[in-house]
Amino acid sequence: MNPDASANWASAILGLHQLLSDHLEKAQPAVPPVRLPEPTDWLQTMARVTAPGLAPGLAAPLGLEGLPAHVERDALWESAAQRYRAAASALHAAWLEIGSDTFDALRQALGGKSAPQDLRGIYDLWVACGESAFARQGATERYADLVSELINAQVSLLLASKRCQPKT
Amino acid sequence: MKAPDNFGPELAVLTQRLTQSVGQLAQTGLPDIGVSQHETVLTGQGFRLLRYGSGANRADQCAVLIVYALVNRPWVLDLEAGRSTIARLIASGMDVFLIEWEDPLAQDQDRGFSDYACHMLDECVDTVSALRNESTVNLLGVCQGGTFSLCYTALYGHKVRNLVTMVTPVDFHTEDNVLSKWVRKVDLDKLVGCYGNVPGTFLNALFLAMQPFRLGSKKYLDLVDLADDPEGLRTFARMERWIADSPDQAGRTFREFVGGLFQRNALVAGELVLDGKVVDLGEIRCPVLNVYALADHLVPASASRALADHVASTDYSELRFAGGHIGIYVSRDAQEKVPPAVAAWLQKRP
Numbered sequence: 001m002n003p004d005a006s007a008n009w010a011s012a013i014l015g016l017h018q019l020l021s022d023h024l025e026k027a028q029p030a031v032p033p034v035r036l037p038e039p040t041d042w043l044q045t046m047a048r049v050t051a052p053g054l055a056p057g058l059a060a061p062l063g064l065e066g067l068p069a070h071v072e073r074d075a076l077w078e079s080a081a082q083r084y085r086a087a088a089s090a091l092h093a094a095w096l097e098i099g100s101d102t103f104d105a106l107r108q109a110l111g112g113k114s115a116p117q118d119l120r121g122i123y124d125l126w127v128a129c130g131e132s133a134f135a136r137q138g139a140t141e142r143y144a145d146l147v148s149e150l151i152n153a154q155v156s157l158l159l160a161s162k163r164c165q166p167k168t
Numbered sequence: 169m170k171a172p173d174n175f176g177p178e179l180a181v182l183t184q185r186l187t188q189s190v191g192q193l194a195q196t197g198l199p200d201i202g203v204s205q206h207e208t209v210l211t212g213q214g215f216r217l218l219r220y221g222s223g224a225n226r227a228d229q230c231a232v233l234i235v236y237a238l239v240n241r242p243w244v245l246d247l248e249a250g251r252s253t254i255a256r257l258i259a260s261g262m263d264v265f266l267i268e269w270e271d272p273l274a275q276d277q278d279r280g281f282s283d284y285a286c287h288m289l290d291e292c293v294d295t296v297s298a299l300r301n302e303s304t305v306n307l308l309g310v311c312q313g314g315t316f317s318l319c320y321t322a323l324y325g326h327k328v329r330n331l332v333t334m335v336t337p338v339d340f341h342t343e344d345n346v347l348s349k350w351v352r353k354v355d356l357d358k359l360v361g362c363y364g365n366v367p368g369t370f371l372n373a374l375f376l377a378m379q380p381f382r383l384g385s386k387k388y389l390d391l392v393d394l395a396d397d398p399e400g401l402r403t404f405a406r407m408e409r410w411i412a413d414s415p416d417q418a419g420r421t422f423r424e425f426v427g428g429l430f431q432r433n434a435l436v437a438g439e440l441v442l443d444g445k446v447v448d449l450g451e452i453r454c455p456v457l458n459v460y461a462l463a464d465h466l467v468p469a470s471a472s473r474a475l476a477d478h479v480a481s482t483d484y485s486e487l488r489f490a491g492g493h494i495g496i497y498v499s500r501d502a503q504e505k506v507p508p509a510v511a512a513w514l515q516k517r518p
Contacts, residue, residue, distance in 0.1 A: 119175040120182065123389060130381035135346075138378070144349035152355050155362045162362075 080153070080160035087153040091146045094137060101133035102126065185395040192401050193391075199405045201243040204254050209265075210295045214272070214279060217292045219299070220254055220264040230515045231263040232332075233296050233305050235289060235320075237312035238269055238417055239371055244410050244497045245310070248403060251498045253507050260511030265296050267313075269415075277364040277419035281428070282442045284421060285316040286323065293320075293327050304329035306514050311335050311467060311493075312425070315435070318475070319442055322451045330517050331452065332510055334459040335493055337467045338449075339474030341433040346378060347466060348430045356427050360419040368414030376411075378465055407498070436478055449475070455483035457513045459506060464493040485513070 073081075106122075106129045109115060116122050137143050210217035219226075234254075236242035245253040245266070257264050267289070272279055296305045306329055309317025314336025321328045340348045351374075360366065376383045394400040434440040440447040456479055460472035469488070476484060487509055489496050496502045 119178050120389075120392075124386065127381045127386040131379060134380060139344065139346050139349065141349070144346075144352060147350040148353035151351075152353075152358065155355065155358050159358070159362050 076163070077157075077160040080157040084150075084153040084157045087146070087150040091150050094143055094146055098130070098133050098137050101137075102130040105129035105133060182392055185392040186389075188395040189391040189401060192395075192398065193405055196402060196405050198409060199402050201241075201248070201406050201410060202246045203249050203252055204246050204258065206266075209299060210292065212288060212291050214270050214276065214283070215288050215292070216268045216270065217295055218266045218268055220266065221258045226263040227300065229261050229263040230511070230518065231265065231296060231300050231302070231306060232257065232308050232510075232514060233265040233267070233292060235267055235307060235309040235313035235317045236269070237310060238284065238415070238421065239312060239368075240414055241410060242266055242268060242310075244494070247406055247410070247498055251403065251500075251503060253497055253503070256503055256507030257511055260508050261515065262511050263300070265292070267292050271415045272365050272418040274364055277360075279418040280420040281424040283418075285319045286443045289316060289320045290324060290327075293324070297327070302329075303327075306330045306332070308332040308334065308510065309336055312337070315425075315429070318435070318449060318452065319440070319447045321454065322447045322449055323442065323445055325451055325453060328454050330455045330457070330514055332457045332459065332514070333472070333475065334506075334510075335461055335464055335467045335472060335496055336458070336475070337429070337471045338478065339433065339436045339471050340429045342468055342470035342474065344468045345471055347374070350374065351426055351430050354426070354431075356423045356431075360423045363419065365416040365419050366422045368416050371417065372412070372414040375466065407494075436474060449478035450480050452479040453481055455517050456481045457485055457487060457510065459487040459489065459496070459510065461489045461491050461493055461496045463491055464496075466493040483517075487513075 106126050109125055109129060110122070116125055204220050205222055206218045206220045207222075208216050209219045234242070234245065236245070246255065249255070254264055254266070269284070269288075293305050293307075297303060304327055307317045307321065309315070309332070311334070314333035315338070317331060317333060318336065318338065321331050337345075363370075391401075391404065394404060428434040428440055432439065435447065435449065438446065438448055438450075456475070458472060458475050460467070460469050462469050464472075473486070476486070487506065489502055489506060491499055491502060496506060
């Protein structure tokens, strides 16, 4: 398969993914959760609100609900936020690697004689390639360190944010 | 091979079927979980003891006390008609008891590992013994509840007749234990100090993150296969409800369990201390049935299999299930094989 075709497949799969996501978000059934999680969803799950002062799109730690939008930031808070940004970015970079490995594997699999011919089959193949790539990375010490550092950084940020809350 | 832009008709069908499935799910509402008749026979500090079934003949049947994990709810063992480990055990002639752990409140954050694995479990064991007029009980420990059951049996062996462990972690440091690696360097003192009780959503997120493509994407796209299957959609909704319903964890228990076992692997090292006593798995001499799943991504089979090397039981056997951590409770294959095998194993050891 040539690289251009690969990009088209990636686009088709992501389109299907988006379609699925849109449908589930519109449905609003009473049964949680129906929102389609993103590959970095566990970050989002832990981070249901945007932390005051963090860059847009950067998840905030669980438990920041109810904090004022602007906290009295001090050096400790800035340091915790910086650590959290670095940890989130590092994990995100690992995810980009997993995504890249996934598409490499998918490209190779689609070149085989038994490659699926339908969009659903290709999507399932993408999932299988993704889980396989993730299993390799997720079991490494490096990835484990990224996860634990993110958790530790989130906790530090949460503690710093609580400390900075105005006294009422 | 077709080019991607030739998939219009297939995409239209997928869209239509997905719309149908999701629309039905929206109308389903929150489905009930738990189908088997039961009564509360003991309400304690932090737990309820349930007894299933009815009728005087229960007294003549072989009894089993199920010890479930603190993570998630035990209703996955009684999900719906046709997918109920509990109903299958009853149908196999068992008198079934279950401990339902209550959610810890803010003031319960100092509740520890010993409180669950020794005190509360001991209260339940004594109650089952009294109700049954028997001096010993059969324990069926599930996942973390299996670890509790192992600790209890090691410390209170004279009260346990037979022990069944199901998808139970024993050696937390086997090479393929991904979850253990992920939490090995987490600062538990800070985490628990920050939250008090650890949010269930935190754990849930970690579990889902272990198979992100399958659990985050594929299972939802697979809804297209259920567009004409209302019962399948209800099962899906029940599973989603169960998965999302993850109770908070008492802070001290979380710190002791994760620190002692996931981080220091103290159970197999013989260094776990509960209630001032060292938990020595070598003290377990009763018959043991170790049930585990070969494709378990949460508790790898290797983590469960390690039990064989640590107990002193001369009557030790294993039941291997060709499936995953959740499938062993709810899959059709498991329903046919696992509960009847557990019941038969216990009934042969009165």
